[in-house]
Amino acid sequence: MKLLLIEDEPMLLDEMEAYLIEQGYRCEKATTFAAGEDKIVLYDYDVIILDISLPGGNGLQLLQLLKKQQKEAGVLIVSAKDSLPDKLTGLNLGADDYMTKPFHLEELNARVNALVRRKSFKGNSQIQVDDLTIDPVAKTVSCNETFIPLTKKEFELLLYFIVNKNRVVSKQSIAEHLWGDHYDIVDNFDTVYVHTMNLRKKIVAHTGIDYIKTVYGMGYKFTSA
Incomplete structure (x- = not known):
């Protein structure tokens, strides 16, 4: 399974990448709005982990781009913002899940696994x-x-x-x-x-x-x- 991690915090990005690679996922990274936009347009992913606050733009705009491009990737938003309006906006725009920073990498992995099963394998564990x-x-x-x-x-x-x-x-x-x-x-x-x-x-x-x-x-x- 191929993941795209769009996150501007270098330490968190490296931690997520290292942990998810250990779990058997193939990861690509983007640290800015523009880099994330390029990858979304050019490539397909199974799951995208998307930060809302990015240099050069808002992650929710990338979520809108995904839907416009009719991409089938599952989207997990991660954000330091914990307000109900932010969550509702992300989910209403088509995100599949939402996590608030800080979070445990084990929980991140569990959420990604659930998304992969739901999107690619209709919820089946096998x-x-x-x-x-x-x-x-x-x-x-x-x-x-x-x-x-x-x-x-x-x-x-x-x-x-x-x-x-x-x-x-x-x-x-x-x-x-x-x-x-x-x-x-x-x-x-x-x-x-x-x-x-x-x-x-x-x-x-x-x-x-x-x-x-x-x-x-x-x-x-x-x-x-």
Whole structure:
């Protein structure tokens, strides 16, 4: 899952990033209104953690931009402001949740997990695709209770395919999802091909079904049986 952290307090931003990366999330950061605006327009995220008070603008304007762009990211507002009008404004503009600073990182993680389940997996703690069972929290995959050993990148890739089930995803979008701000280090898309093929082989070996189809000239598509 890919997160965007829009926060202008450097220490808090670094703490959130370090903690959420430990929980298995891929994080990108923005410290100003303009930087947040650029990332929202150019990229897609699963969850955006959004501060209201930002250099150069108000976070609520970014929330309006998200809705105008018809982005599907879950939005968790974090703010030092604890007034009821601020909360109501954020929620009425389409935010999914609201936390007041200071907060415990454990609670932040729990709120993010809940948002991911609600947005991507319809509230389920586990995802079922035919005989495949995926646990996003434990980060495990099994077929008929037999564990399928996946690398971290393979697990992230499988979740990305499932979230985008029946859609064609390009190699570039996969690279952006798996490597975030550093996806340009993938000089070509051979690395994406290798991760996809390894995942494909492991899933086929355990299920006998090739869920990941190559769409020549475009990318890949995950389809259930």
